[in-house]
Amino acid sequence: MENKNQVYIGTSLDGFIADENGGLEWLDMVPNPNNEDMGYYVFMDKIDALVMGRTTFETVIGFDVDWPYKKPVFVLSSSLGEIPNSHQGKAFLVNGTLEEVLEQIHSQGHHSLYIDGGKTIQGFLKEDLIDELIITVLPVLLGGGFPLFGSMKDKLEFELIESKVHLGQLVQLHYKRKRG
């Protein structure tokens, strides 16, 4: 099985994934009367598991909705003692280096991974461990907040696979890492 780490995320035009207060309302700034899913379900169908940090995990738990994932969620955290009872069997705590974590997840048969959350994505990018990026750009400058990308020592080149406009306003950019 080919191992593949993928990002699927929405950002503001200035590259933030949440505003200064962690707010996400701006993600719904463009009316979506027919609940267009923008390729999310096709993407979720293709992945075997999710990997996210504690912040994203706790944000999702905090949403006033049922647990939204049908695939196992691996929570990267050294500070979270354990997964709350309510989410046992759905979410699994992992820690160690990213290499160790990936080995552990792959050994359980999960090869196509959805890497989610700012810090986690930045950590994976720093070690050049992201293979595909699907970024949906919203038409707003937030002016501050939690950035999608962080500083890196080396530049990383990508190849544009596709660019699509959703709802007339959201530009979805699909990139594949260009290696070698």
Added chain:
Amino acid sequence: MENKNQVYIGTSLDGFIADENGGLEWLDMVPNPNNEDMGYYVFMDKIDALVMGRTTFETVIGFDVDWPYKKPVFVLSSSLGEIPNSHQGKAFLVNGTLEEVLEQIHSQGHHSLYIDGGKTIQGFLKEDLIDELIITVLPVLLGGGFPLFGSMKDKLEFELIESKVHLGQLVQLHYKRKRG
């Protein structure tokens, strides 16, 4: 005449307009054998004048090419004493608040302006003085450098006018400020 302040610029996927060393080589990372201009000449034709900061002005002067602009260039600077002799009559020093500077430029009959350079663009955006953004996104994460966007107190919503792919790899996003 309608006054219009426009940005036309290339950025990395992580929002930088120059790398850590001010380098711009990555702007040529995608082969362009037929010298596609990506709408630059049509854009330059429509504007009456350019407004840029000292850094951008000195960068352009430093390029090993002839002066590239047919339109007057207003250089926003309080530190530059005067425009070098070589560029008198082509570039003009302006200073004061952006409001004062714009009044001065408009009064000379220049209404459609190309606002260029990171700090200048950020200054204009902070005062909500940008009407259109044409941003060409290159498929690379630089990991650091000079950012296109800076922090702002208020968020600014835009409307997507068009999204185009150039050379199969560069995504050009055209936005209009959504006001009121």
